[in-house]
Amino acid sequence: MVGRKSLSGNYCPSARSLDVIGDWWSLLIVRDAFDGLTRFGEFHRSLGIAKNILAQRLRTLVERGILTSVPALNGGAHQEYHLTDMGRDLFPVMVALRQWGERYLFEPGEPHSKLVERDTGRPIRLDVRTDDGNAITADKALILKVPVTDED
Amino acid sequence: MVGRKSLSGNYCPSARSLDVIGDWWSLLIVRDAFDGLTRFGEFHRSLGIAKNILAQRLRTLVERGILTSVPALNGGAHQEYHLTDMGRDLFPVMVALRQWGERYLFEPGEPHSKLVERDTGRPIRLDVRTDDGNAITADKALILKVPVTDED
């Protein structure tokens, strides 16, 4: 292996996204960050990830601008990892994954965590639409490739 | 290594989803399938993936119900790989990834492929909402963990 293939030059935005957060652990760490976790040990316990891998992932997530490491809000001497705006904007990705998993990966009636609006308790979901509000399914969509340098 | 950690028993739907499609190549294959590719060689050329890895991924995607392999529509003797309903329902995940990538991983003005409504050419986007249509940002959401067996 000559190192994992990089998709960073690809003109498909999905491909570039996967290049950045498509590895095994990154999105799980982000999920925990959405859940309010900030410290090394918290991620470690929550995910059961090996510590060396966790350290490496946190480092690259910070490098790539998805997390920042800030020097502990509460006087403590440790670091805390917080989502940046870029990281927080992964929210729809998380919701999409969650929605799909709920539908296909749980037995009917099997318990699972739920995502709700904090204030009202209403369930949260997500839909694909055109900018004028029309709901879209996959078959009604079309990918326009970039004109010259075909790549996508 | 004792095999890559399985998250299939996790009560967080996002985690289970990542367990199924969270590896390096699966979502890229699915993206190409959305793009209309069906044959081994097409995926191979499009992704530049090693052939043994591609074969393995196609096999597990079929096993897991995301693709089906059908015996060539046009009399030909080869297999074709098509998205199942389960696979097609990954569409929002793809759109979410695409939208995030467009925003953060391209220079202003840098060309990239675009997703539009086939009939009208209108751009497609996606939003997180409550079931009564209220737009939601990450900070307004809350994950309700499953009651007894804390896991998520």
Added chain:
DNA sequence: GTAGATCGGTTTTATAATGCAACTATTATC
């Protein structure tokens, strides 16, 4: 204030996943 526990990692070592190239069997093309 010091002994022990906890936190946040790094290092080492073993194994699994990946990539590459070569090979094969089957199917299209001429």
Added chain:
DNA sequence: GATAATAGTTGCATTATAAAACCGATCTAC
């Protein structure tokens, strides 16, 4: 019927990952 393309499989080299041991700095209990 020869040639090439397709759709893989096999074997080997390399990389990524995991588990466990280790380590210094900090926090806690006494």
